[in-house]
Amino acid sequence: MLELRSVSRMYGQGDARVVALNQVSLVVNAGDFISIVGPSGSGKSTLLNVMGGVDRITGGEILFDDQRFDLLSEEELTTFRRNRLAYVFQQYHLVPSLTVIENVALPMVFRAAGRDITRAWQMLERVGLRHRASHRPSELSGGEQQRVAIARALVNDPALILADEPTGNLDQASGRQIMSLFMELNDEGRAVVMVTHNLQLAQCAREIVELTDGRVVSRSTVPDRRLPSLRGIEKELADAAPGLANDNIMGVPPQGGNHL
Secondary structure, three states: OEEEEEEEEEEOOHHHOEEEEEEEEEEEOOOOEEEEEOOOOOOHHHHHHHHOOOOOOOEEEEEEOOEEHHHOOHHHHHHHHHHHEEEEEOOOOOOOOOOHHHHHHHHHHHOOOOOEOHHHHHHHHHOOOHHHOOOOHHHOOHHHHHHHHHHHHHOOOOOEEEEEOOOOOOOHHHHHHHHHHHHHHHHOOOEEEEEOOOHHHHOOOOEEEEEEOOEEEEEEEOOOOOOOOHHHHHHHHHHHOOOOOOOOOOOOOOOOOOEO
């Protein structure tokens, strides 16, 4: 699906030059779940950004379905991302003035497919939040906001999900719930590439890739992928960010309403 061939990304010039990625080669196949780990400044987020065409490489090649992804124009990249990729961020990036269902349907609006938003309702129900459809993001817990962001990411049926520290702002119970959802999506055949600081949560993937100083220093398969216990991830999540409120228990979704 996605292949990086000796990819480099440099910023600045001369003595101010920073090498964020240095000759990185990586293949993401359909159905893969890869965790990208490494210390701060190792190039994890930069790697995710060049995979999604948000950042341009300065060396090497990127292919998506055998097409030179790195050579696409900005307009072509925008269309490609809209149809094939989805991002899930640590900060959620929901539009505060829109309701939950409007946030989920937003990618459909950009595709001029937003009139009948049945799929948006389906994705919101998939993450257990149909009963929160008319709420604003500020009325949701951190875990609920992240689940809305995942529903929004899924609404255009992407082949590849790119997740940048998706549990970094969540308490341990919410983080575990989000990882359970990612594992379900991967089991259905979607490829997932996730950047995480949390080595316990990285074990939910099928493969772990470690970066140091912009280079891949190790790759390992996960023979027995599973969700860690709450106790196992509590300390790492607490060290990463203050916990937000726990998710509410999923309620029974109301019926009706498939149009904006």
